[in-house]
Amino acid sequence: xxxxxxxxxxxxxxxxxxxxxxxxxxxxxxxxxxxxxxxxxxxxxxxxxxxxxxxxxxxxxxxxxxxxxxxxxxxxxxxxxxxxxxxxxxxxxxxxxxxxxxxxxxxxxxxxxxxxxxxxxxxxxxxxxxxxxxxxxxxxxxxxxxxxxxxxxxxxxxxxxxxxxxxxxxxxxxxxxxxxxxxxxxxxxxxxxxxxxxxxxxxxxxxxxxxxxxxxxxxxxxxxxxxxxxxxxxxxxxxxxxxxxxxxxxxxxxxxxxxxxxxxxxxxxxxxxxxxxxxxxxxxxxxxxxxxxxxxxxxxxxxxxxxxxxxxxxxxxxxxxxxxxxxxxxxxx
Amino acid sequence: xxxxxxxxxxxxxxxxxxxxxxxxxxxxxxxxxxxxxxxxxxxxxxxxxxxxxxxxxxxxxxxxxxxxxxxxxxxxxxxxxxxxxxxxxxxxxxxxxxxxxxxxxxxxxxxxxxxxxxxxxxxxxxxxxxxxxxxxxxxxxxxxxxxxxxxxxxxxxxxxxxxxxxxxxxxxxxxxxxxxxxxxxxxxxxxxxxxxxxxxxxxxxxxxxxxxxxxxxxxxxxxxxxxxxxxxxxxxxxxxxxxxxxxxxxxxxxxxxxxxxxxxxxxxxxxxxxxxxxxxxxxxxxxxxxxxxxxxxxxxxxxxxxxxxxxxxxxxxxxxxxxxxxxxxxxxx
Numbered sequence: 001x002x003x004x005x006x007x008x009x010x011x012x013x014x015x016x017x018x019x020x021x022x023x024x025x026x027x028x029x030x031x032x033x034x035x036x037x038x039x040x041x042x043x044x045x046x047x048x049x050x051x052x053x054x055x056x057x058x059x060x061x062x063x064x065x066x067x068x069x070x071x072x073x074x075x076x077x078x079x080x081x082x083x084x085x086x087x088x089x090x091x092x093x094x095x096x097x098x099x100x101x102x103x104x105x106x107x108x109x110x111x112x113x114x115x116x117x118x119x120x121x122x123x124x125x126x127x128x129x130x131x132x133x134x135x136x137x138x139x140x141x142x143x144x145x146x147x148x149x150x151x152x153x154x155x156x157x158x159x160x161x162x163x164x165x166x167x168x169x170x171x172x173x174x175x176x177x178x179x180x181x182x183x184x185x186x187x188x189x190x191x192x193x194x195x196x197x198x199x200x201x202x203x204x205x206x207x208x209x210x211x212x213x214x215x216x217x218x219x220x221x222x223x224x225x226x227x228x229x230x231x232x233x234x235x236x237x238x239x240x241x242x243x244x245x246x247x248x249x250x251x252x253x254x255x256x257x258x259x260x261x262x263x264x265x266x267x268x269x270x271x272x273x274x275x276x277x278x279x280x281x282x283x284x285x286x287x288x289x290x291x292x293x294x295x296x297x298x299x300x301x302x303x304x305x306x307x308x309x310x311x312x313x314x315x316x317x318x319x320x321x322x323x324x325x326x327x328x329x330x331x332x333x
Numbered sequence: 334x335x336x337x338x339x340x341x342x343x344x345x346x347x348x349x350x351x352x353x354x355x356x357x358x359x360x361x362x363x364x365x366x367x368x369x370x371x372x373x374x375x376x377x378x379x380x381x382x383x384x385x386x387x388x389x390x391x392x393x394x395x396x397x398x399x400x401x402x403x404x405x406x407x408x409x410x411x412x413x414x415x416x417x418x419x420x421x422x423x424x425x426x427x428x429x430x431x432x433x434x435x436x437x438x439x440x441x442x443x444x445x446x447x448x449x450x451x452x453x454x455x456x457x458x459x460x461x462x463x464x465x466x467x468x469x470x471x472x473x474x475x476x477x478x479x480x481x482x483x484x485x486x487x488x489x490x491x492x493x494x495x496x497x498x499x500x501x502x503x504x505x506x507x508x509x510x511x512x513x514x515x516x517x518x519x520x521x522x523x524x525x526x527x528x529x530x531x532x533x534x535x536x537x538x539x540x541x542x543x544x545x546x547x548x549x550x551x552x553x554x555x556x557x558x559x560x561x562x563x564x565x566x567x568x569x570x571x572x573x574x575x576x577x578x579x580x581x582x583x584x585x586x587x588x589x590x591x592x593x594x595x596x597x598x599x600x601x602x603x604x605x606x607x608x609x610x611x612x613x614x615x616x617x618x619x620x621x622x623x624x625x626x627x628x629x630x631x632x633x634x635x636x637x638x639x640x641x642x643x644x645x646x647x648x649x650x651x652x653x654x655x656x657x658x659x660x661x662x663x664x665x666x
Contacts, residue, residue, distance in 0.1 A: 080341060112354070288353070
């Protein structure tokens with residue numbers, strides 16, 4: 001047996017250092033600059049107007065994180081950073097740090113011990129669930145590119161989607177993706193007014209404005225209307241306790257036609273709740289930032305869905321993301 | 334080729350969440366409690382006086398970090414957490430977080446972008462090198478257990494050490510280890526007075542007070558005396574630029590007998606500066622917290638040592654730690 005070492009513990013303790021390195025890298029847009037062929041510490045320093053030593057230590061750290069390569073003193077993008085972190089890439093998702101490292105989230109983690117003690121966020125009020133919380137503007141702005149493969153998977157498994165209601169639409173990309181793929185005939189996107197303006201702009205930019213309409217309001221209080229073929233609840237139910245989430249699913253059932261169905265996008269850990277690591281870790285995020293949210297297992301989603309009058313869901317893994325798409329049919333009672 | 338995914342980027346961005354989880358785990362002393370046989374979320378909640386959900390999410394996160402195991406809802410220590418994170422273990426090193434997550438260090442990382450721009454710490458004054466900086470009290474208190482295998486390696490490769498001067502002794506464990514192993518005949522430990530009191534207490538506790546004496550002062554200014562067989566510079570030279578570090582080595586040479594030698598404990602990355610990951614990353618720590626410190630390569634240490642009148646060093650890897658011990662002989666000029 002190998003002698004135990006504390007290196008894994010130390011690495012976890014020092015996680016905040018990695019966050020700091022990434023934050024600085026994105027502020028300086030260093031991946032975009034390396035992508036332009038500025039490849040040495042000296043050249044990076046000159047181009048970015050920073051100290052050469054700072055450029056060298058930062059770039060070396062990004063090599064340690066496998067986000068750059070280094071050979072003979074020259075830094076180059078990896079396949080991953082070229083696709084996701086170079087601002088000139090269509091798949092650039094670097095602005096997601098503005099949400100992931102927003103004061104609303106980092107502040108919640110600064111009070112994580114309190115959250116563990118009380119079993120819910122220590123942030124003021126309802127944390128991330130406060131009406132019109134500005135963090136969801138950052139989410140809608142920065143996180144959409146992170147959902148790329150998930151949007152494709154939803155379009156694939158939700159077709160044909162007919163008339164769609166997208167609840168807590170945020171950036172609106174799921175509904176827009178359904179329109180673009182031809183899976184949906186029309187989409188109604190529900191969210192707070194501030195966020196909805198961004199979704200509307202996205203719908204227009206995609207050339208889908210005619211089949212798309214916004215429904216401003218609070219997902220838990222506003223009248224959703226009826227006659228939808230599909231209700232889409234993407235990254236939404238995890239913010240609530242199971243009773244509230246079940247109530248939302250009951251609202252979905254009431255809004256659907258007899259043959260309608262609900263489509264969920266969720267982080268779904270295994271029943272052991274500790275694997276795979278990314279969806280399991282999502283429970284930490286919910287504890288830190290919401291009063292009663294969680295990373296629910298398939299058994300728990302099945303329980304909520306059947307109680308609300310749906311069939312057991314089919315579950316589809318999203319490639320390259322820690323998310324699943326769940327689809328359940330409205331059951332005739 | 335596998336399709337690139339942003340999961341590695343996201344994990345680095347969210348490093349601060351791991352830090353928060355560890356900080357809370359250590360505050361609650363959860364490893365010690367699990368070590369006592371309190372193994373379910375329900376029992377942990379009752380024992381720690383926290384919400385059951387908080388206990389479950391925290392413990393699950395520690396499983397994801399490989400610091401606990403989970404089977405049938407029962408959490409147990411791993412070999413690593415049993416040895417290092419259970420307060421009842423002789424090798425407990427959990428209090429190291431009080432240094433690693435001290436305000437002096439986390440505050441420096443909050444200004445990491447500034448540090449990159451200027452090529453040195455953005456903290457006030459000399460950062461970690463301010464005279465009598467209280468962070469070194471936390472270091473001396475919390476970090477000694479982290480040096481366990483390094484102390485053993487120093488005792489092994491420095492023997493026979495004769496009369497020893499330990500510069501910037503901190504907790505004093507290297508010198509005390511040399512006395513305990515019989516490698517040293519007597520040890521003079523130099524450090525600022527506040528820290529030195531802790532080293533003195535450690536020497537007394539080890540029963541080595543008679544062969545040990547403290548020399549309070551500033552390592553760069555105080556008279557070191559002469560006639561030492563060994564000058565020990567553990568985790569010290571990396572705080573300085575090469576000129577200052579070379580000057581310190583010249584002071585060491587002047588303090589040594591003709592056959593004397595210098596023993597360094599250092600983080601030494603490969604010449605590429607990006608491997609292995611832990612010593613390479615140490616350059617980030619030095620950039621964030623010191624005006625001009627660095628993780629120097631073997632070639633750089635060899636350059637400083639030979640310039641200061643020493644032979645090329647022999648280098649010894651410390652098992653289970655990201656450190657090396659370097660030994661160089663005083664050269665007759």
